[in-house]
Amino acid sequence: MKDKFFPALIAGIVTFVLAFPLLGLSIVADGLTLGLEGADTKTLGYIALASLAVFFFQLWKSNIVAVAKSIPLPKKAYSSPAARSQSQRDKREKLFTLIVVALALVWPFFASRGNVDLATLVLIYVMLGLGLNIVVGLAGLLDLGYVAFYAVGAYSYALLYQYFGLSFWVCLPLAGLFAAIFGFILGFPVLRLRGDYLAIVTLGFGEIIRILLNNWTHLTGGPNGIGSIPKPSLFGLEFGRRAKEEGNVPFHEFFSIDYNSGYKVIFLYLLALLLVLFTIFVIRRLMRMPVGRAWEALREDEIACRSLGLNRTIIKLSAFTIGASFAGFAGAFFSARQGFISPESFTFIESAIILAIVVLGGMGSQLGIILAAVAMTVLPELAREFQEYRMLMFGLMMVLMMIWRPQGLLPMKRRHMELTNG
Amino acid sequence: MAESMLKVRDLSMRFGGLLAVNGVSLDVEEREIISVIGPNGAGKTTVFNCISGFYTPTGGNINYKGQEIHALADYKISRLGMVRTFQHVRLFSQMTVIENLLVAQHRHVNTNLLSGLFKTPSYRKKEQKSIDRAVYWLKKVNLLEFANRDAGNLAYGQQRRLEIARCMVTEPGLLMLDEPAAGLNPKETKELDELIVSLKEDYNVSILLIEHDMNLVMGISDRIYVINQGQPLASGTPDEIRANPDVIKAYLGEV
Numbered sequence: 001m002k003d004k005f006f007p008a009l010i011a012g013i014v015t016f017v018l019a020f021p022l023l024g025l026s027i028v029a030d031g032l033t034l035g036l037e038g039a040d041t042k043t044l045g046y047i048a049l050a051s052l053a054v055f056f057f058q059l060w061k062s063n064i065v066a067v068a069k070s071i072p073l074p075k076k077a078y079s080s081p082a083a084r085s086q087s088q089r090d091k092r093e094k095l096f097t098l099i100v101v102a103l104a105l106v107w108p109f110f111a112s113r114g115n116v117d118l119a120t121l122v123l124i125y126v127m128l129g130l131g132l133n134i135v136v137g138l139a140g141l142l143d144l145g146y147v148a149f150y151a152v153g154a155y156s157y158a159l160l161y162q163y164f165g166l167s168f169w170v171c172l173p174l175a176g177l178f179a180a181i182f183g184f185i186l187g188f189p190v191l192r193l194r195g196d197y198l199a200i201v202t203l204g205f206g207e208i209i210r211i212l213l214n215n216w217t218h219l220t221g222g223p224n225g226i227g228s229i230p231k232p233s234l235f236g237l238e239f240g241r242r243a244k245e246e247g248n249v250p251f252h253e254f255f256s257i258d259y260n261s262g263y264k265v266i267f268l269y270l271l272a273l274l275l276v277l278f279t280i281f282v283i284r285r286l287m288r289m290p291v292g293r294a295w296e297a298l299r300e301d302e303i304a305c306r307s308l309g310l311n312r313t314i315i316k317l318s319a320f321t322i323g324a325s326f327a328g329f330a331g332a333f334f335s336a337r338q339g340f341i342s343p344e345s346f347t348f349i350e351s352a353i354i355l356a357i358v359v360l361g362g363m364g365s366q367l368g369i370i371l372a373a374v375a376m377t378v379l380p381e382l383a384r385e386f387q388e389y390r391m392l393m394f395g396l397m398m399v400l401m402m403i404w405r406p407q408g409l410l411p412m413k414r415r416h417m418e419l420t421n422g
Numbered sequence: 423m424a425e426s427m428l429k430v431r432d433l434s435m436r437f438g439g440l441l442a443v444n445g446v447s448l449d450v451e452e453r454e455i456i457s458v459i460g461p462n463g464a465g466k467t468t469v470f471n472c473i474s475g476f477y478t479p480t481g482g483n484i485n486y487k488g489q490e491i492h493a494l495a496d497y498k499i500s501r502l503g504m505v506r507t508f509q510h511v512r513l514f515s516q517m518t519v520i521e522n523l524l525v526a527q528h529r530h531v532n533t534n535l536l537s538g539l540f541k542t543p544s545y546r547k548k549e550q551k552s553i554d555r556a557v558y559w560l561k562k563v564n565l566l567e568f569a570n571r572d573a574g575n576l577a578y579g580q581q582r583r584l585e586i587a588r589c590m591v592t593e594p595g596l597l598m599l600d601e602p603a604a605g606l607n608p609k610e611t612k613e614l615d616e617l618i619v620s621l622k623e624d625y626n627v628s629i630l631l632i633e634h635d636m637n638l639v640m641g642i643s644d645r646i647y648v649i650n651q652g653q654p655l656a657s658g659t660p661d662e663i664r665a666n667p668d669v670i671k672a673y674l675g676e677v
C-alpha cells in the first residue's frame with residue numbers, strides 16, 4: 001500500500017496542477033487589458049474532486065483493474081462455444097443477418113425523422129470503418145490519413161456535379177475510382193515503409209489533401225466549400241418539393257401523395273443501408289478470396305510470404321487501394337446527404353474517429369465494427385452537453401478498452417476456409 | 423558437363439566487421455540431396471539467406487538454371503522454383519492448415535478481383551485445383567485430419583512437416599531445408615528422412631539441407647559441404663567427409 005501512496009499522491013497533484021490553470025482560471029477582458037479571474041467555487045470543487053478521484057484510482061488501481069477484468073464478456077458473441085460445423089454456423093449467421101437487415105429496412109418508417117437521420121450518419125461511419133478495416137485490421141497497415149480518401153470521394157461528386165452536371169449515380173462509382181487512384185498513387189511509394197513511418201506519411205497525406213482543398217480556391221471554393229449539391233434521385237424521381245433537373249419528377253407528384261420531407265430522409269437512409277450491405281458483401285467475399293488470405297498471411301508473417309513468392313508491395317497496395325475506394329463511395333454519399341461540403345469536414349479528427357471505430361470494434365471483425373460505429377456516433381449525440389469533452393471521452397474509452405479488452409469488442413473470428421470431405 | 427542447377431561461386435557476406443560467409447562455393451545438380459553442415463554460427467543459415475535473396479551477398483555470384491540471381495528480390499527467386507523453410511518455423515499460425523497451403527499457391531490461383539467477386543467458373547476451377555493440390559500434400563505429410571485446425575495449434579513436428587508441404591505446393595525445383603530435424607523425436611526424424619528421399623525420388627526435387635543430425639545427413643546426402651567459421655572446410659560424399667581429418671578436428675575441437 002505504502003509504495004503506491006506516493007505515486008498516487010503525485011498523480012493527484014499533477015491532475016490539480018494541470019486542471020487548475022486550464023479550468024479554474026479564465027481570461028476576462030477588463031477594458032483594454034486582459035485580466036485573470038478565478039472560477040466560481042463550484043468549478044474549483046470539481047477540480048478538487050477530480051484530483052481526489054485520480055488519487056484514489058491510482059491508489060487502488062490494481063484492485064479496480066482486477067475487477068474490470070473479471071467482468072465476463074461473451075467470448076464468441078454469435079457462435080455458441082460448442083464446436084459447430086461451419087455450415088451450421090453459416091446457417092445461424094444467415095438467419096441472424098436476415099433478421100437484422102429486415103429490421104433495419106422497416107425501422108425508419110416508424111422512427112422519428114431525427115433518429116433516421118442519425119442512423120444515416122451511423123451508416124456512413126460503418127462504411128468508413130469497414131473500409132479502413134481492410135487496411136488496418138486485415139492488412140495490418142496503420143493508416144492515419146484515411147479521411148483523405150473520404151474527402152476525395154466527396155469532392156469528386158461535388159466538383160463533377162458543379163462543373164459537368166453529372167448525377168449522383170454516375171459520380172458514385174467515379175468517386176470510388178478516384179479515391180482508389182489516390183490510394184494507389186500514395187500507396188506505391190509509401191508502402192515500403194514500415195509501421196510508424198507509414199502512419200506518419202499517411203497522416204501527412206491526409207493534411208495535404210485538406211490543405212489543398214482549402215487553398216485551391218478557384219476550383220474547390222476553398223474554405224467556403226461547395227454548396228447546393230443535389231440529393232440522389234430514385235430512377236429520376238427527386239425528393240425535393242420541386243424537381244431541380246429538367247425532365248425529373250418529384251417523388252410525391254409521381255405517386256400523387258402529399259409532399260413530406262421525411263421521405264427524403266428515409267430514402268437517404270435506405271440508400272446508405274444499401275451501400276453498407278454492398279460493402280459488407282464485397283469485403284466478406286474479398287476475405288475469402290486469395291487476396292484476402294494473402295492480406296492476412298502478410299500480417300502474420302511477412303518473411304514467410306516473401307519466401308513463398310508473394311509480392312508484398314502489390315498485396316499491400318491492393319488493400320490500400322480497395323480500402324480507399326470504400327472511403328470514396330462513403331464520401332460521395334456524404335456530400336449528397338449534406339448538400340454542402342467544405343474542408344472542415346475532413347480534418348484529422350475524422351481519421352481518428354474512424355480508426356477508433358476499427359480498434360474498438362476489434363480489428364478485423366465486421367460485426368464489431370458496426371457496433372463500434374454505432375457507439376462512436378450515437379453516444380456523443382445522446383450526451384450533447386458533453387460535446388466539448390468528446391475527445392476526452394474517446395481517450396478514456398480507449399484507455400479502458402486497453403485495460404479491459406485489448407482485442408476489441410468482438411475480436412475477429414475469421415471465417416476459416418474449411419475442408420469438407422467428399 | 424552440363425550446367426548445374428544451382429551454382430554458387432565464391433559467396434561472401436559481411437555484416438559490418440563480421441565476415442559471416444567467406445568464399446563459399448557449392449553446386450546442386452538435378453535430383454540431388456546436398457547437405458551443408460558445420461558447427462553453430464558457422465554461417466550456414468546466412469548462406470541460405472543469400473541464396474534465397476533475403477540478403478544481398480557482398481561478394482560472389484549465384485546462378486540458378488542459368489540465371490544470375492544474386493541481385494534478385496526474394497519473392498522473385500522463390501518464383502523461379504527455389505523455396506525454403508526456416509530454422510525457426512514460420513507458419514501463418516492463426517490461419518488453418520489448409521489455408522497455409524492455399525496462401526502458398528497465391529501465384530497459381532486466379533487473383534483477378536472481379537472473377538473472384540463474381541465467382542466465375544474459371545475462378546472456382548482454379549480454387550478447386552489449389553485445394554486439391556493442398557489436400558494431396560496434406561495426405562503426403564499425414565496432416566489431412568488437421569486440415570481445419572489453426573496451424574499454430576499443431577504439435578512441433580507437425581508444424582515442421584506442414585512447412586515442408588507448404589513449400590511443395592509451390593512445385594519447386596529446389597527445396598532448401600534449414601535444420602528440419604531440430605526438435606524432432608527419433609520416430610519423426612525417421613519419417614522426415616523418408617519424406618526427403620521421396621521428394622527427390624518421386625517428385626524430382628533437389629534438396630539443399632542444413633542439419634546437425636549426422637545420422638540423417640550421412641544417410642541421405644549425395645554430397646556434403648562443410649563450413650567452418652564462414653569458410654569452406656571440405657566437401658565430398660558422406661564417406662569422404664566422415665574420414666576427413668579436418669572435419670573431425672573442427673567438430674571435435676568444438677567439444
Ligand SMILES: Nc1ncnc2c1ncn2[C@@H]1O[C@H](COP(=O)(O)OP(=O)(O)OP(=O)(O)O)[C@@H](O)[C@H]1O
Pocket residue numbers: 437440442460461462463464465466467468469509
Ligand atoms: N543479420 C545479421 N547481422 C549480423 N550478424 C549476423 C546476421 N545474421 C547472422 N549473423 C552472424 O553470422 C554468423 C553466422 O550465423 P548463421 O546463423 O549463418 O550460423 P549457422 O551456421 O546457421 O548457425 P546455427 O547452426 O546455430 O544455426 C553468426 O556469427 C551470426 O551472429
Ligand SMILES: [Mg+2]
Pocket residue numbers: 466467468509
Ligand atoms: Mg542456422
